[in-house]
Amino acid sequence: MEEFRPKYFFVLMFPAVLVLPFPPIVSIIALILALFNISILAYAGEKKAKKNLLNPLLLIGILVFLLDGITGILRDFSFEPFVRESRLSFLVIPLIFSNAYKTLKRLRLAIMTSFVIGLVGYILFSYGYLIYFYNYLTNRSFAINHYLKYDLTTNLPNAYHHTYLGLYLSFAILILLYYAYYDKKISVKIALPLAFFLFVNQIFMGSKITIVMSVLLFVFVLGHHHIIGTRKAILKGGILLMALTALAIFFTSSLKKQGLLSTMDNSINFRVEAWQCATRLIGENAVLGWGRKNGANALDNCVATEMKGTHNQYLEEFLYYGIFGLWILFFFVIIWRKSSSDSLFRGLVAILFILTFSENIFSLQRGIIFIAFFTSLFYFGHFDPSER
16 A cells, blocks of 8 residues: 555545544535645646546536536526536546546555545444433433434434445445455455444444445355355355354344334335336426426425435436436446446445435435545546557
C-alpha cells in the first residue's frame, strides 16, 4: 500500500468522513477538499498523461445532471429547476478523476482502508452512544428490538438511514474479503474476523437486503476458497458452511423472538403497493415522465400507506423522466463492462444493481456521493491510455 504522506491527507480522509456520523455538510466539504487534493496530485504527477475527457461515464454524468432541465423543457417548457444540484457529483467527480488515473491506482488500497476504518469508528461510536443513552437518557432497560429503529437510527446524533449503513457495511465486507483472498494484501487472520465483526453489527444496524448480500459474499468467497479443491479443503469448507448455517439459524431465531423480523411482511407489502402505483403512473406518462415534483405527489396520492417513494430506483427514474430514465440502465452497463477485469469493482456493481431494486440510493446526497466517488475511482483507477 502507498505509504501515508501529508500530500494525500484529504484524499484519504474523505472515505472515513463519509461514513462517520457527521452532518452532511461535513461530507460535502471533505469531498471538495479531496477532489482539490486529487486535482493537485494529478497536475503534478500526470502532466504528460493522455487526457480521458470523452468517456461514457462522464457523458452519463452530464446527462444526469441536466436531466430535470431537459425533460422539463420537453414536457411543459418549464425551466425550473433546470438542474438537480444533488446529482452534481455524477458530473464533477468523473471529470476530475478522468485525469488522475495514476494517482487513483496508487491510492486505491489506502482509500479502501480509510473507508473500513471509518465504518469501525461509526460502530464504536454507536456502542458509546447506547451506553450513554441507557444510563442517562432513558429509564428503559436495553431491548434489542429498539436497537435499530429507535435508540440508534432515530436518536444517534447525525445517524443515517439503515439502508446506507447496510450498503457501506456490505461494501466494507467485500473489500476485506477481496484483499484477503484475491489481492492478498491484507492477512486473512485480520480481514476475516473484522469482516465477521462488521457482519454481526450489520444484522442489527443494516437493512435486510444488505444482510442477505453480505451472506452471499461470505458464501461465494469462502466457498470458492475453502470448498473447491482437495478433500481436506472440502472438509474445512463443510465445517465452515455448517457453522455459518448454525449462526444464521441462531440469529434468525433470536431476532424473531425479539420482534426484529415482525416488520418484514409490512415492508414487503408497502413496496409491492408502491411498485404497483409507480408502474401504473409510468404508463400514463411513459415518454417524458411526470417530473420530480408532480411524480412524487402522484405517487403519494396513489399509495395508501405512509411509505414515501417508489423504493425502486429504476421505477423512480422512469416515473420522473420517462424514457430518459433509461440512463440508469446505461450507467450499469457501462460500469459492468468496465469491471470485467476487476473483481472488487464488479462486486460493488452487483451490490448497487441489486439494492437499487428495493431502495432509492441514487436519490439522496449520501448515496449519490458514495456511488459517484467509488464507481469513478474504480472506472478510472485502472485506466490505461495505451488501450485506446
